[in-house]
Amino acid sequence: MPPSRSRPSDADAGADDGGPAPARWPLRFASSRPAASRLTVVAVGAALLVAGSATVALTVALHQPIRDGVLDFVVFGGLAAITAGVLTWELVGTRYCPRCGHENARKAAACAACAYDLATRPRFACSEGHRLAYEPGMCPCGRRLLALRAPEVGRHAVNSVALALMVFLGALLLAQLIATAR
Numbered sequence: 001m002p003p004s005r006s007r008p009s010d011a012d013a014g015a016d017d018g019g020p021a022p023a024r025w026p027l028r029f030a031s032s033r034p035a036a037s038r039l040t041v042v043a044v045g046a047a048l049l050v051a052g053s054a055t056v057a058l059t060v061a062l063h064q065p066i067r068d069g070v071l072d073f074v075v076f077g078g079l080a081a082i083t084a085g086v087l088t089w090e091l092v093g094t095r096y097c098p099r100c101g102h103e104n105a106r107k108a109a110a111c112a113a114c115a116y117d118l119a120t121r122p123r124f125a126c127s128e129g130h131r132l133a134y135e136p137g138m139c140p141c142g143r144r145l146l147a148l149r150a151p152e153v154g155r156h157a158v159n160s161v162a163l164a165l166m167v168f169l170g171a172l173l174l175a176q177l178i179a180t181a182r
């Protein structure tokens with residue numbers, strides 16, 4: 001790894017000169033977020049554990065056949081795991097600086113490593129989609145980078161929580177209906 005490259009965004013911009021590379025969101029998730037990945041795995045494991053214990057307790061308490069217990073576990077365990085995983089990933093992800101990848105303290109206003117404004121999260125992009133940056137500047141094509149609307153992180157997290165809860169409650173209702181129909 002050459003030590004002179006301290007700014008990965010510059011290195012990327014240089015590497016993309018071969019053609020008009022689309023400025024998609026960088027897909028650096030699991031590999032560059034070890035803490036978030038670990039926490040998500042822990043949350044999924046905990047959800048499975050809770051769902052497993054709950055279904056075992058219910059199966060024993062209601063004297064249900066083991067087959068029903070296993071079915072309950074697959075349905076509720078799966079849902080609980082998905083919900084916990086999505087929530088944890090969303091909540092932990094907001095702590096990361098999108099610019100330098102530093103993991104910040106919860107509710108930090110600015111990145112401790114690069115001073116990026118974590119509250120408003122400004123972004124700038126070339127109107128032709130060549131480049132996405134976290135500070136104003138020029139695209140290699142000569143156009144000025146335009147400010148993008150700030151992503152609403154808080155609302156995004158609330159939406160995913162609401163969606164996960166709705167899916168979970170819907171499945172709960174469905175399982176109730178199936179159980180009573182039997």
Ligand SMILES: [Zn+2]
Pocket residue numbers: 097098099100101102111112113114115116
């Ligand atoms: Zn940073």
Ligand SMILES: [Zn+2]
Pocket residue numbers: 126127128129130131139140141142143
């Ligand atoms: Zn451009």
